[in-house]
Amino acid sequence: MNTELVRVRFAPSPTGQFHIGGVRTALYNFIYARATGGVFVLRIEDTDLERSNMESEKLHMEGMKWLGMDYDEGPDKPGEFGPYRQSERLEIYKKYADELITKGKAFYCFCTDEELLEKKEKAKAGGLNPNYDGTCRNLSHDEVSKRLQKGEKAAVRFKVPIKAFTFKDRVKGEVTFPENMVGDFIILRSNGLPVYNYCCVIDDYLMKITHVIRGDDHLANTLRQLMLYEAISVSPPEFAHVSLIVGHDRQKLSKRHGATSLNWYKDETYFPEAVVNYMSLLGWSHPEEKSIFDLEELKRVFTIDRFVKSPATFDNEKFKWVNGQHLRSISCERLLDQIGNILPQNHRYFEQDDEWRKNCVELFREKVDLSKDMWPMIDRLFDASVEQSDGMNEINSWETTPVIREYLKSEMLRLDAENREFPTISDVNSWMKHLKGELKIKGKPLFMGMRAVLTGQDHGPDLKMFVCLTPVKIILSRLE
RNA sequence: GCUCCCAUCGUCUAGCCUGGUCUAGGACUCUGCCUUUUCACGGCAGCAACAGGGGUUCAAAUCCCCUUGGGAGUACCA
Numbered sequence: 125m126n127t128e129l130v131r132v133r134f135a136p137s138p139t140g141q142f143h144i145g146g147v148r149t150a151l152y153n154f155i156y157a158r159a160t161g162g163v164f165v166l167r168i169e170d171t172d173l174e175r176s177n178m179e180s181e182k183l184h185m186e187g188m189k190w191l192g193m194d195y196d197e198g199p200d201k202p203g204e205f206g207p208y209r210q211s212e213r214l215e216i217y218k219k220y221a222d223e224l225i226t227k228g229k230a231f232y233c234f235c236t237d238e239e240l241l242e243k244k245e246k247a248k249a250g251g252l253n254p255n256y257d258g259t260c261r262n263l264s265h266d267e268v269s270k271r272l273q274k275g276e277k278a279a280v281r282f283k284v285p286i287k288a289f290t291f292k293d294r295v296k297g298e299v300t301f302p303e304n305m306v307g308d309f310i311i312l313r314s315n316g317l318p319v320y321n322y323c324c325v326i327d328d329y330l331m332k333i334t335h336v337i338r339g340d341d342h343l344a345n346t347l348r349q350l351m352l353y354e355a356i357s358v359s360p361p362e363f364a365h366v367s368l369i370v371g372h373d374r375q376k377l378s379k380r381h382g383a384t385s386l387n388w389y390k391d392e393t394y395f396p397e398a399v400v401n402y403m404s405l406l407g408w409s410h411p412e413e414k415s416i417f418d419l420e421e422l423k424r425v426f427t428i429d430r431f432v433k434s435p436a437t438f439d440n441e442k443f444k445w446v447n448g449q450h451l452r453s454i455s456c457e458r459l460l461d462q463i464g465n466i467l468p469q470n471h472r473y474f475e476q477d478d479e480w481r482k483n484c485v486e487l488f489r490e491k492v493d494l495s496k497d498m499w500p501m502i503d504r505l506f507d508a509s510v511e512q513s514d515g516m517n518e519i520n521s522w523e524t525t526p527v528i529r530e531y532l533k534s535e536m537l538r539l540d541a542e543n544r545e546f547p548t549i550s551d552v553n554s555w556m557k558h559l560k561g562e563l564k565i566k567g568k569p570l571f572m573g574m575r576a577v578l579t580g581q582d583h584g585p586d587l588k589m590f591v592c593l594t595p596v597k598i599i600l601s602r603l604e
Numbered sequence: 605g606c607u608c609c610c611a612u613c614g615u616c617u618a619g620c621c622u623g624g625u626c627u628a629g630g631a632c633u634c635u636g637c638c639u640u641u642u643c644a645c646g647g648c649a650g651c652a653a654c655a656g657g658g659g660u661u662c663a664a665a666u667c668c669c670c671u672u673g674g675g676a677g678u679a680c681c682a
Contacts, residue, residue, distance in 0.1 A: 313680040344677040
């Protein structure tokens with residue numbers, strides 16, 4: 125096996141939200157680094173000046189942090205291979221491009237957009253492939269420098285060799301690209317800025333990247349990159365092209381499928397653990413087929429050979445379930461923390477003591493998959509209204525219910541007179557004892573009756589606990 | 605159009621490389637039951653798939669070919 129230090133990277137272009145698909149590729153790279161004791165690099169691919177922006181870059185970095193993916197080198201974590209923003213590496217790309225030109229492996233191209241478009245249309249109409257036609261490929265030295273001196277705009281194109289390329293992908297296996305698949309392509313735009321396929325190669329080489337784990341949509345790009353590696357006499361890294369995440373229409377996941385940004389899920393109160401867990405499961409499987417696990421376990425069991433070749437449909441239903449599993453196992457503190465951020469500042473929840481709040485989240489966490497769904501349940505604790513429903517009507521029609529109501533009302537009035545804020549478990553127990561013993565009510569009429577009368581609903585969480593969390597005054601108004 | 609990639613329950617997937625142990629296993633969803641004198645969690649059970657056609661072989665979900673279907677790429681985007 126290869127004993128050299130594994131170096132992997134996540135290279136987002138900061139042009140918007142941190143996309144969920146990006147989260148996944150970042151995750152795989154991160155885990156692979158941690159699983160192999162390697163290094164994880166964050167590189168910002170911001171050569172598209174029009175669309176790149178700092179806010180987006182920040183979004184990506186914060187997202188990584190939130191998910192627990194700490195990178196070893198990056199724009200804000202200097203390492204020996206920086207800078208880590210492509211916009212700050214422009215001289216480097218220029219230098220290598222000049223070298224390619226000198227070696228006759230690249231050339232200046234003076235063709236304008238309009239000319240290019242026209243030629244492409246023509247080729248298409250004639251049934252030929254619309255590759256670059258080579259107009260500027262063999263211009264003489266003199267002509268080039270003359271036109272350059274005149275200030276004519278020129279891009280730099282790579283001279284594509286006429287040959288097929290084959291490489292071994294760690295996911296797809298052996299992939300062959302026939303010759304003539306692409307024409308001479310641009311590596312430096314006429315404004316001097318490099319193009320993705322080019323700087324990607326230069327950077328991966330210079331940053332000593334050993335493994336490139338990325339989306340399937342880059343598979344075709346690998347051809348151009350392979351050509352470039354060959355041109356600069358560098359052996360390419362290992363590639364692993366992971367299948368894409370698609371929507372229910374089997375199309376690449378995008379904005380029109382609804383939520384695709386990490387922050388959306390964060391705002392929906394998904395846990396970072398759940399995001400990591402579910403994302404890892406789209407296109408990869410746990411060796412023991414477990415579906416619930418954490419980052420630490422992932423680091424232990426992750427291997428590249430468990431990737432799935434076919435695209436995976438993003439399923440919100442299962443994602444929610446995964447979150448629910450984590451919601452149930454997470455520490456009470458974390459939960460308290462999160463609930464504290466969801467509820468509005470003036471919520472009566474915040475007026476209660478620590479003990480109450482703890483009991484509250486412990487009671488409701490079993491019932492929901494998403495923390496935010498606890499909100500309406502907590503609201504109910506302070507809602508004096510009595511629900512109108514068929515179930516309630518039925519319970520109220522029982523002859524035992526008025527008896528229960530009468531008795532509990534007197535009990536609640538007593539508690540209120542004693543200035544008691546909440547009933548206790550022993551209160552509830554003694555009521556039940558009395559109702560059973562003295563009033564001979566038991567079974568369903570007893571429990572359902574108590575529930576309806578005390579909570580104003582014919583359904584809900586554990587009755588005793590629920591009652592103990594409800595203020596006496598609220599229960600009293602329900603009883604009126 | 606051309607190039608490349610892919611194809612197991614509705615969905616995520618195991619199995620495929622190294623054919624027999626697969627009357628194809630697990631998970632989500634759905635349904636039923638148990639538990640909880642409620643609800644949920646949990647437990648148990650059920651529904652449900654090897655895209656089609658040809659080969660190869662004693663034997664194919666597994667290997668080969670074709671068809672069909674799906675996806676991605678074909679930029680001075682990444």
